[in-house]
Amino acid sequence: MSRNDNSSGNKFSGRQGGGGRKKSYARGNAPIKPKKVTAIEKQEDGMRLNKYIANAGICSRRDADIYISSGNVSVNGAIVTEMGYKVKLTDDVKFDGRSISPDKPEYFVLNKSKGVFVTGSVHKGGLTVMDIMAKASKSKLDPVGKLDTQTTGLLVFTNDGSLAKKLANPKNGIRQIYHIKINHALSQEDLEKIREGVFIEGKKVNVTDVSYVKDRPKSEVGLELTSTRPHIIQKMFKSLGYEIVNLDRVVFGGLTKKDLPRGRFRTLTKQEIINLGNL
Known part of the structure; x- marks a missing residue:
C-alpha cells in the first residue's frame, strides 16, 4: 500500500533468501516496522x-x-x-x-495549614492539599475525609482504597482530638452541655471528652470525638453562642502532629499503617 510521502521514485533493494536475484521495492511498499506501543x-x-x-x-x-x-x-x-x-x-x-490497586500502596499524613483547600474545583488558583501531595508520589493519592479550608491539622492520604473507605466510615468511629479556640471564654455550664451531648439537627453529638486546655485561657478547649458529620464542631459551638477562631486536628486515629511542622507531610511507618488497619 503506497503512502503519500512523495517518495514513489526512491528505490531500495533487498536480497531474497535462496537466490542471488535482488528484489526492488518502491519505498511506499517496503515492509513496515511494527508500531511501538505506548x-x-x-x-x-x-x-x-x-x-x-x-x-x-x-x-x-x-x-x-x-x-x-x-x-x-x-x-x-x-x-x-x-x-x-x-x-x-x-x-x-x-x-x-x-x-486492590496496581499501584503499590502508599500512606502519608499532612499537617494542613490554614487557607489550603482540600478541593480546588471552586476556588481557581488557590493552593490545594493535592498540590502539596503531588510532591510525595506519582500515584493518585486521595485524602481520607475532609478538613474545612480554615481548619488545620492532620489529614491522611493514601491510594489504598480499602483503608480509605474503612477510615471514612462513620460506623468505625475513628478517634479525633481537636484544639479549639473560640471568641470568648467557654462557661463551665456550656462545657458540661458539650460533655453530655448537644443536639444538632435533631441528632445528639456524642463527645468522648472535652476540657479546657491546661495553662491556657478558657477560650481554648480540647475536644475528643469520633463523629464525621460535616462542620459538626462549628455547628455545636454556634448553637451555644460561640464562634470558632481556630480549629486544629491534633490527633487522628493513633497519629499525632509530633515533629511534623505545619504544611509538611511524611510517610507513615509500617506500625502506623498496621494500627490504622486495626481501628
Whole structure:
C-alpha cells in the first residue's frame, strides 16, 4: 500500500533468501516496522491479572497465579481463575474480598495549614492539599475525609482504597482530638452541655471528652470525638453562642502532629499503617 510521502521514485533493494536475484521495492511498499506501543495503549489493552496483583504489592507474579487458580481473586464481582486474564485500570479487582490497586500502596499524613483547600474545583488558583501531595508520589493519592479550608491539622492520604473507605466510615468511629479556640471564654455550664451531648439537627453529638486546655485561657478547649458529620464542631459551638477562631486536628486515629511542622507531610511507618488497619 503506497503512502503519500512523495517518495514513489526512491528505490531500495533487498536480497531474497535462496537466490542471488535482488528484489526492488518502491519505498511506499517496503515492509513496515511494527508500531511501538505506548504505555497508555498497553493499559487500554489491559494488564495481566497476575501483574496487577504483583504491582499492588500482594505477592510475586508466580504466587499470584496460584491465588488466581485457587479462586482468591475477583474482577467486577466475578471470581476469575483463568491464567493470562487481562484487566483494565477501571476494573474493580479484589483479593480475598479486599479491593486492590496496581499501584503499590502508599500512606502519608499532612499537617494542613490554614487557607489550603482540600478541593480546588471552586476556588481557581488557590493552593490545594493535592498540590502539596503531588510532591510525595506519582500515584493518585486521595485524602481520607475532609478538613474545612480554615481548619488545620492532620489529614491522611493514601491510594489504598480499602483503608480509605474503612477510615471514612462513620460506623468505625475513628478517634479525633481537636484544639479549639473560640471568641470568648467557654462557661463551665456550656462545657458540661458539650460533655453530655448537644443536639444538632435533631441528632445528639456524642463527645468522648472535652476540657479546657491546661495553662491556657478558657477560650481554648480540647475536644475528643469520633463523629464525621460535616462542620459538626462549628455547628455545636454556634448553637451555644460561640464562634470558632481556630480549629486544629491534633490527633487522628493513633497519629499525632509530633515533629511534623505545619504544611509538611511524611510517610507513615509500617506500625502506623498496621494500627490504622486495626481501628
